[in-house]
Amino acid sequence: MLFSTKAEYGVRLMVELGRQPGSQPVSLGSVAEAENLPLSYLEHLVAKLRKAGLVTSTRGAHGGYRLAKPAAEIKMDTVVEALEGQIAPMECFHDAPEGKVLCSHESDGDHACSTKLLWMRVQGGVTKALAGTTLAELVEFSTKSEPTREAVLGSAA
Amino acid sequence: MLFSTKAEYGVRLMVELGRQPGSQPVSLGSVAEAENLPLSYLEHLVAKLRKAGLVTSTRGAHGGYRLAKPAAEIKMDTVVEALEGQIAPMECFHDAPEGKVLCSHESDGDHACSTKLLWMRVQGGVTKALAGTTLAELVEFSTKSEPTREAVLGSAA
DNA sequence: GGCATAACCGACCGCTCTAGTAGGATTTAC
DNA sequence: GTAAATCCTACTAGAGCGGTCGGTTATGCC
Numbered sequence: 001m002l003f004s005t006k007a008e009y010g011v012r013l014m015v016e017l018g019r020q021p022g023s024q025p026v027s028l029g030s031v032a033e034a035e036n037l038p039l040s041y042l043e044h045l046v047a048k049l050r051k052a053g054l055v056t057s058t059r060g061a062h063g064g065y066r067l068a069k070p071a072a073e074i075k076m077d078t079v080v081e082a083l084e085g086q087i088a089p090m091e092c093f094h095d096a097p098e099g100k101v102l103c104s105h106e107s108d109g110d111h112a113c114s115t116k117l118l119w120m121r122v123q124g125g126v127t128k129a130l131a132g133t134t135l136a137e138l139v140e141f142s143t144k145s146e147p148t149r150e151a152v153l154g155s156a157a
Numbered sequence: 158m159l160f161s162t163k164a165e166y167g168v169r170l171m172v173e174l175g176r177q178p179g180s181q182p183v184s185l186g187s188v189a190e191a192e193n194l195p196l197s198y199l200e201h202l203v204a205k206l207r208k209a210g211l212v213t214s215t216r217g218a219h220g221g222y223r224l225a226k227p228a229a230e231i232k233m234d235t236v237v238e239a240l241e242g243q244i245a246p247m248e249c250f251h252d253a254p255e256g257k258v259l260c261s262h263e264s265d266g267d268h269a270c271s272t273k274l275l276w277m278r279v280q281g282g283v284t285k286a287l288a289g290t291t292l293a294e295l296v297e298f299s300t301k302s303e304p305t306r307e308a309v310l311g312s313a314a
Numbered sequence: 315g316g317c318a319t320a321a322c323c324g325a326c327c328g329c330t331c332t333a334g335t336a337g338g339a340t341t342t343a344c
Numbered sequence: 345g346t347a348a349a350t351c352c353t354a355c356t357a358g359a360g361c362g363g364t365c366g367g368t369t370a371t372g373c374c
Contacts, residue, residue: 002159002246002279004361008272015271027320041363043322060371061319076275089159114172114299115165118233118290122159125282133275142271161332184349198334200351217342218348 002126003084009037010045010083011076011138017055018071018139025057025064045083052082071139077130087126089119159283160241166194167202167240168233168295174212175228175296182214182221202240209239228296234287244283246276 016031028046032039046065049055054074055065067074081087086095092104092113101120105113173188185203189196203222206212211231212222224231238244243252249261249270258277262270 001248002244002283003276005248006361008247008249009362011272011275029320038363040365044363047322057321058371059321059369061317062372063320063370065321087159090165091158091162092165114295115168117295117298118168118287121286121290122283125286126159126279129278129282130275133278138271138274141274163332166333182349186349195334197336201334204351214350215342216340216350218346219343220341220349222350 003080006045006083007080009035009042010049011079012037013042013046014049014054014067014074014079014135015138015142017065017067018135019143020066023066025062025066027064030064048082049079052078054079054082067135071136072134074135075131076133076135076138077127079135080130087123087130089122089126090115093119093123160237163202163240164237166192166199167206168236169194170199170203171206171211171224171231171236171292172295172299174222174224175292176300177223180223182219182223184221187221205239206236209235211236211239224292227293229291229293231292232288233290233292233295234284236292237287244280244287246279246283247272250276250280 012035013031016034017026020026028042029039031037032042046055046057050057050065054068056068057063057065077087088095094102094104101116101123103113103116103119105115169192170188173191174183177183185199186196188194189199203212203214207214207222211225213225214220214222234244245252251259251261258273258280260270260273260276262272
C-alpha cells in the first residue's frame with residue numbers, strides 16, 4: 001500500500017469539514033460518528049492537521065474544528081503530507097535546497113544511482129496527482145454521487 | 158515512504174543484470190558485492206522476480222541469473238509489483254474484473270467514498286510513471302554519469 | 315459556581331511488516 | 345568429490361500502524 005489509513009481517515013475528516021456550510025465548528029465526535037471512525041484515533045490525526053495549519057480549533061463546549069482556508073484553496077498534497085509525513089518514494093530520497101533531489105546512494109558508487117530516474121518519475125506522478133486535486137473537488141465529488149438525499153429529507157420533514 | 162527497500166534493492170538487481178552484455182548468468186554474490194547489499198536478503202528478492210518470470214536462473218557452479226527478456230521489453234510496473242505486491246494507494250482498493258476499481262467503503266455509507274477520486278488519480282500517476290519506464294532506460298541512465306533533464310522528464314512525464 | 319462538553323496530551327499495547335540472519339538441501343561444472 | 349551456486353524454510357529484532365485509555369484544560373450554559 002502506498003498510504004496508510006492515516007491519509008484515508010484524515011482526508012475523510014477534511015471532506016467532512018468541507019461539507020459543513022456554516023462557519024460553526026464541527027465536533028470530532030460528530031465526524032467520528034458520521035464516518036464511523038474511532039474518535040480517539042481521529043484526535044491524533046486532527047492534531048497533525050492543526051499543526052500543519054489546515055484546520056483551526058475552538059475549545060470548550062460547542063467547540064470543534066473548522067477548515068482554516070476555503071476548501072478550494074486546500075491542495076491535497078499538503079493534507080496528505082501533514083498526515084503521512086514527507087512523501088518520498090524511497091528512504092534514500094532527501095529534499096535538498098532549490099528543489100533538488102538527493103539520493104544517499106550516489107556517493108557510495110562510481111556511477112549514478114540507477115533507480116533515481118524511476119523514483120523521480122514516480123514522485124512526480126504522485127505529487128502531480130495530489131497537488132492537482134483540491135479539497136473542494138473531493139467535497140463536490142462526494143456530494144454529487146449522493147442520491148439526492150437532501151431533497152428527500154427536505155420534503156419528508 | 159511509498160516503497161520499501163525491497164523495490165529499491167530489487168530494481169538495482171535488475172539493472173545490474175541488464176548491464177551485463179553477454180548471455181552468461183551472473184551470480185547473486187557478484188551483484189551483492191557490486192551493489193553492496195546483503196546476499197541472503199537478495200536471495201529472497203530474486204525469488205520473487207523469478208516467480209514473476211522476470212529473471213531465469215541456472216543452478217550449480219558458474220550458475221546465476223539472467224533477464225528473462227530484453228531490458229527494453231521489461232516495464233518497471235511489473236518489476237515493482239513483483240517485489241512489493243499489488244500497487245494500490247490504499248488498503249480499501251481492490252482490483253475488480255474489467256479494470257474497475259472497488260472501494261470497500263462504498264457499501265457501508267449512504268454516499269460514495271469521498272476519497273476515491275483522489276486515490277484513483279494517485280494510482281494513475283504512479284502506474285503511468287512505472288509502466289512508462291523500461292529497464293533499458295534505467296540501465297542507460299545509470300551508465301551515464303550526469304542525468305539530463307530530458308531523461309528525467311522523458312516518456313513518463 | 316458547577317456541570318457538561320469538547321479539545322488537548324501522553325502513555326501504552328497488540329499486531330503486522332521490514333530487513334535481515336541462519337542453516338541447510340540441492341544442483342552442476344570441473 | 346568438491347566447490348560454487350541456487351533454493352528453501354525458519355527465525356528474529358525493530359519499527360510503524362491502528363488503535364485505546366486516562367487525565368488535563370478550556371468554554372458555554374444554567
